[in-house]
Amino acid sequence: MVERNTGKPLCGLEVKLTALPDNSTKKFEEDRYSCEIVVRPPTICFLACSICNHYNTPSGRNRLKSLLDSVPQINHWEEIGDVAPHYSKIEAAILRVSSDMYRHQTPLIIQPIWKTVGGKMRLADDCLDVFVWSNLATIQMCCGEDRVSVSGISRFQRAIIWIYRMLFDYAIYGQFDYVRIIKNHSYNNANDKAFALNGARSYRYLACNELTHPRIGKDEIRNIILGGGQNLLSPERRFDAVIVNSPDLFD
Numbered sequence: 001m002v003e004r005n006t007g008k009p010l011c012g013l014e015v016k017l018t019a020l021p022d023n024s025t026k027k028f029e030e031d032r033y034s035c036e037i038v039v040r041p042p043t044i045c046f047l048a049c050s051i052c053n054h055y056n057t058p059s060g061r062n063r064l065k066s067l068l069d070s071v072p073q074i075n076h077w078e079e080i081g082d083v084a085p086h087y088s089k090i091e092a093a094i095l096r097v098s099s100d101m102y103r104h105q106t107p108l109i110i111q112p113i114w115k116t117v118g119g120k121m122r123l124a125d126d127c128l129d130v131f132v133w134s135n136l137a138t139i140q141m142c143c144g145e146d147r148v149s150v151s152g153i154s155r156f157q158r159a160i161i162w163i164y165r166m167l168f169d170y171a172i173y174g175q176f177d178y179v180r181i182i183k184n185h186s187y188n189n190a191n192d193k194a195f196a197l198n199g200a201r202s203y204r205y206l207a208c209n210e211l212t213h214p215r216i217g218k219d220e221i222r223n224i225i226l227g228g229g230q231n232l233l234s235p236e237r238r239f240d241a242v243i244v245n246s247p248d249l250f251d
Helices: 041-054 058-068 080-100 135-142 155-173 178-184 199-206 218-223 238-244
Strands: 018-020 037-039 107-116 123-134 195-197
Touching: 037 107, 037 135, 041 107, 041 135, 041 155, 041 178, 058 080, 058 155, 080 135, 080 155, 107 135, 107 238, 123 135, 123 218, 135 155, 135 195, 135 199, 155 178, 155 195
Parallel strands: 018 107
Antiparallel strands: 037 195, 107 123
C-alpha cells in the first residue's frame, strides 16, 4: 500500500498491549517494574520487509549482499549442527546491516502499557503510556545474551537466523519465501511465537521515568472510553476485566 499523493510506501504498525509489572518484575521495587513483550513470526517478516525496502534498488541489493557475505556457505540451513557453529557470524552480519541503516530505521511495534498496583487486578493512579519499537530496536531484543551452543538454537537466535535468510534471499533473488523459511527452520522450537522478552530482560530498553510513572492517569479513562463503551468489553480479557471491575472510573 502506498500514500496516494506521494507514492511513498505506508507502514503497518503492530500494537501489543502489555501489563506493567509482569510476573518477572512484580516483586521488585516500583522503579524496576517492566513488561513482557511477545513477538510472533509475522512480525519478523514485516521487520525483514522494512529492511528490504531500504535496499530496494539494484545497487542497494548489492550493498545488502556485501554486508551479509561474511557468513560461510551453509548447505543445510535446517540442521542445527550445520548452522549453530556459524551463528556468531550470522548475528554479526545482521548487526552490520543495522549499523549501515540506523539513520533510516522505521517504527514497527507500538507497545501501550497499563500499570497495576503491584501486579494486582487494580489500576495504578498513573496507569497508561506507550512505547514504540523500531525495526532495528526489535533486532536488538534478540542479540547478545544467549550463549552460542553447537547443540541448540534459542528462539532469539532463530529469529536472527530467519532475518538473515530473508535478507540474503532478497539480496540474491529480489524476494524471499517467508512461509518456507519459518516452516523449514524451526530448530526444535514451536513456531507459535518468534520469541518473548520478559520484563526482567526488557527493562534495560524501557527504563525511564515514563515507565515508572506513566503519563496518563486512570481518571482520564472516562475521557478515552466514551458512550458507555466499557459495557461492551469482554471481561475474560485481562485489561478489559480491570475496566469492567472498576465502575468507579466512570462515576
